[in-house]
Amino acid sequence: MRNALHLIAGSLVEGGSGGFDSLNPSEPTQIVAKAPLGTDAEVALAVNAASEAFESWRKTPGPGKAERLYAWAEAIQARAAELAEAIATEVGKPIGEAKGEVGRCVAILRYYAGEPVRPSGDVIPGLANGILQYSLREPLGVVGLITPWNFPMAIPLWKAAPALAMGNTIVLKPSEHSALCAHLLAETAVAAGLKGEFNVVQGAGPAGSALVQHPDVKAISFTGSDATGAKISVACAQLNKKFQTEMGGKNVAIVLADADLAQAANLVAAGAMRFAGQKCTATSRVVVESSVSGKFIEELKKAIDGLPVGNPLEMATAVGPVINQASYDKLNAAVKQGETIHQVAAPNTGYFVSPTVLGGVGPEHDLAQNELFGPVLTYLEAGSLDEALTIANQTRFGLSASLCTRDIRAALTYIDRIQAGMVRVNADTTGVDPHAPFGGMKGSSSGTREQGAVAKDFYTQYKTVQINP
CATH class of the missing domain: 3.40.309.10 (Aldehyde Dehydrogenase; Chain A, domain 2)
Structure with a gap:
């Protein structure tokens, strides 16, 4: 049994109020990890850490962002066997597939390590002579990620990697059924040199709600049930907050x-x-x-x-x-x-x-x-x-x-x-x-796509510039 902690501003920290047990579904009497129930105050601390890191991270040149993402991939690769065993134990994923998930994490990070150095924006001809007109993509700011237990490392990363590559900073609220996996992922982020750029708040529904409601969180990316996704969609729409929901299927x-x-x-x-x-x-x-x-x-x-x-x-x-x-x-x-x-x-x-x-x-x-x-x-x-x-x-x-x-x-x-x-x-x-776009239609999705080059569409906003003589 291990303690699964929050990650705030590069430090793994214990919670201040209450906790829960993450159980082994193969042997439910076995406690895999003890984790804190994140409070509104702890969510606020994590958001503040991400906010403070944002300006320096967004101004970090593309090669610098790429280096951090590649370093994260290497940190995960170095602990591949341990991470796969944690996935198998905590969420019951067969070890062969758990190893595949860890390999996917490495592939995701290596792919997005190439994104920060790619061109972003377009030159647009003006209607009159002598005008320089172009568009550029800018990061949103602090992005909240709410993720499920079934891909406890890959789904957080296929959200976090493009978000970071585009210059955003992150607060992740993982499922309470995969607290240890989230903790180990946090350890690899620290090993890669990430600090306030990537934060984790353990907990249940109230921590996710606090993340959605926080005024400094500019967007929410959610994967989970259609019932919870619908609630998040309504909340974000009322707050005029960008959101992305990937939900169920039949x-x-x-x-x-x-x-x-x-x-x-x-x-x-x-x-x-x-x-x-x-x-x-x-x-x-x-x-x-x-x-x-x-x-x-x-x-x-x-x-x-x-x-x-x-x-x-x-x-x-x-x-x-x-x-x-x-x-x-x-x-x-x-x-x-x-x-x-x-x-x-x-x-x-x-x-x-x-x-x-x-x-x-x-x-x-x-x-x-x-x-x-x-x-x-x-x-x-x-x-x-x-x-x-x-x-x-x-x-x-x-x-x-x-x-x-x-x-x-x-x-x-x-x-x-x-x-x-x-x-x-x-x-x-x-x-x-x-590296291929992923997402659903109808009640399975809010209509955005994750993964691949199109993932940057959610994690950026356009600015159109016109310079006149």
């Missing part, structure tokens, strides 16, 4: 009759069940062309049976526990709502939920409409691609989708008609390269 995989059914089954099983389905892009629904439904179900059963359930610290494990008791109870109640097509046994200890495929429901049913965030897949059938697309789009979400087919015309039709921000063909619904 992601669909469509399997056509011409697909390689064994390959499709492996993709659907992986997208739905790995990391116990706890990714915002996890496959939550599969729509299969009716003529091959029976064959596909047999392939899907084999594919799911091939995903070991168990201790996330073992390399062979593909499916670990869900995050907490509330999620465990919600998922076990949900599986009673449908007909069980297939189910795999799970350990009796910890928050392990049996990977389950459910059928016997229509596309309007709760199981086909609402995010479950667990290893539960809703099985639907369609008579054609057209019907499958109608079913696929019949939710309030629009984050990720996939299609399995050998027909390029079908793939192009799907790409055109699917209402999702992340569109994949012959791949599962999860995953995106760290």
Whole structure:
């Protein structure tokens, strides 16, 4: 057990009021970390530290910013094994995927280390002769980040890295379920030489609310549930504060009759069940062309049976526990709502939920409409691609989708008609390269995009300049 601390102005500090325990979801009696419940006053201290660091950071030349970001990547790389073990222990992510997350953190920071030295702005011809007119991007100031537990290091970094690269300073409020991971990330930031530029306040909802409400925080970037995202959107709109919300999904995989059914089954099983389905892009629904439904179900059963359930610290494990008791109870109640097509046994200890495929429901049913965030897949059938697309789009979400087919015309039709921000063909619904834009449509997102070169759009504001003779 370790103490997970706040990071304020380059110093790891204990909280002054109350605390909470972060538990191991595989063994809930094991306390992974004790952390402080951040107060309004501690949020204010962190915001003040970021405000004081802002002017010097924004004026730091591009190569200087790049050096800090690259140094952060090196600090994470040097502790890769330790960080991956912490992710696996604290949030139950299988160690293979946890190692992949740490590698992604390094890739994100190295990518954004190149951004501060790239041109920013445009020269714009004037309507009259002799005028110099141009635009430039400027940082916003202090940006608040509110992040979830399921990617406890990668998501904070794919927000913080572009924000810092563009000259902003940061206050991060991580999930209370990943307090140790946030603490270790803070340690690597200190090792990279960051001080008030990157701050962390541990805690629960009230600390996040204080961050949203603070007048010196110029923007909020949030990833989490659609219910919390909606509250943050309203609060920021009332404060005329820039905001970005990436929220839930009811992601669909469509399997056509011409697909390689064994390959499709492996993709659907992986997208739905790995990391116990706890990714915002996890496959939550599969729509299969009716003529091959029976064959596909047999392939899907084999594919799911091939995903070991168990201790996330073992390399062979593909499916670990869900995050907490509330999620465990919600998922076990949900599986009673449908007909069980297939189910795999799970350990009796910890928050392990049996990977389950459910059928016997229509596309309007709760199981086909609402995010479950667990290893539960809703099985639907369609008579054609057209019907499958109608079913696929019949939710309030629009984050990720996939299609399995050998027909390029079908793939192009799907790409055109699917209402999702992340569109994949012959791949599962999860995953995106760290340099590619990420985000959803409809109720999954506020419409902005994270990652890649477009991430700078959120973390900057334009200034248009005209110089006359």
